[in-house]
Amino acid sequence: MTKSYSAAIAIALALGTSPAAAQTEIELLRQQLRAMEQRLAELEAQQNATQDQVEETAAQAEESARTIETEVVKSGGTLGTFILPGTDTRISFGGYVKGDFIYDVTGDIGSDDLFVASSIGVGVPDDNRFTAHARQSRFNVRTTTPSALGPVKTFFEGDFFGFGAPGTEVFTNSFSFRIRHLYGEVGPVGAGQFWTNFMPIEAYPRTVDFQGASGIPFIRQGQLRLTQPLTEKFTVIASLENSEFSGRAVDAGDVDGDGDVTELFSFGDTAPGALGGLDVGLDVAPDAVLAGVYRGDFGLLRGSVVGRRFGGQGSGDGTFGWGVNAAANVNLWEGAKGLASITYGDGVGRYLIDGAGLDGVVLANGDIETINALGATVQLQQQLTEDLTGAVAYGRYDVFEAFGPGDIDTLQTVHGSLFWSPVDRVTFGAEVIWGQRENANDASDSAFRVQSSLQVNF
Secondary structure (H helix, E strand, C coil): CCHHHHHHHHHHHHCCCCHHHHHHHHHHHHHHHHHHHHHHHHHHHHHHHHHHHHHHHHHHHHHHHHHHHHHHHHCCCCCCEEECCCCCCEEEEEEEEEEEEEEEEECCCCCCCCCCHHHCCCCCCCCCEEEEECCCCEEEEEEEECCCCCCEEEEEEEECCCCCCCCCCCCCCCCCCEEEEEEEEECCEEEEEEECCCCCHHHCCCCCCCCCCCCCECCEEEEEEEEEECCCCEEEEEEEECCCCEEEECCCCCCCCCCCCCEEEEHHHCCCCHHHHECCCCECCCEEEEEEEEEECCEEEEEEEEEEEECCCCCCCCEEEEEEEEEEEEECCCCEEEEEEEEEEECCHHHECCCCCCCEEECCCCCEEECEEEEEEEEEEEEEECCEEEEEEEEEEEECCCCCCCCEEEEEEEEEEEEEEEECCEEEEEEEEEEEEEECCCCEEEEEEEEEEEEEEC
16 A cells, blocks of 8 residues: 555544545545556656657658758759759850741842941842841850859850851751850959950840841951959950951952952962962961940940051051950830940951951052941930830941051941830740941942841850
């Protein structure tokens, strides 16, 4: 008998209760005690079960958090990117498919796929023609990897405007794939092929035509580049870039039978002894470019300079070429944006749209005489509705030296464009294009083209 039972009997005797009655009371107490113990056991079991459930729920939540975190890392943490297995390199793919539909209304442009103002035939009968192609379609790959020196980035992009032998339009309509960009960066240092630092890509007009407005800098080429922000809004960019003289040979003879002894050539594609004995080797130093970019709430301002060194042909004297560019991309009013670029230089033709062959001329004694030129481009873009944008661009290229009556004096282009994006990643384009070429002998001709397109990004 436990002490509780003894205490109960003692209380019962003290109260004058008989032993039998006391025994009955004790039994009742035992039953009540057992019931309480059972109830306590049940409560304890319930408490343990609740605690186990809480712990299990917490473990599941923690595992879910780890799973979510892992999936974000695997996906790259940014829309459209993912992590290469076993690395911390983030990679993404991009590009678009673009179909262009072109009809030449008047003029002889000399190019089915691009509106090239310098190729307008002066005094040539009109060449009305329809063509369709998908050559502007492109594909790109980007990677980013963290490092102690800063982000390590690479960028590759190609399209189908290569200059290899195309397939016939009767059967294959095939074209050569080419490298547009192949560029890598480690922190502030970059190398590879990319837009020239002299090109104001931030102020480049938007057109349906792939060639774009005349007179604006446009080249992709090999380079070594350093990008250094000086303030939150101002960045300086310096580069050494591939040099390639693109000029004319004054005494080359009438190579193409047009009565002009000043013929276009590119030294990189000219065999030794061709075009009056001209050889390769005039590019004796890299082109040096320095640019500054200022970004503010109003938009962007950009300025750049390029210096070039050309070697003489044979015993001839070499010379220097140079160019300066100023450009802007500014917000004008609600939904409106203005873009402008102006370039002036001596021996800078290769850097400008429609400037091939206009760096300078090689004289009979091997000396190089550079050509002064001025290029200007402006565009107004206006958001007309939520998914419709209109734009008008004007381009002009003036050449200040001529060595033959058929040499270019002035080129002008106008692009009137509409862009409609009814859904994400899809853009319909429509454009009318006018261009004019005027030669040194005041003879001129113009051309008019209508172009439409469908672009689907991926």
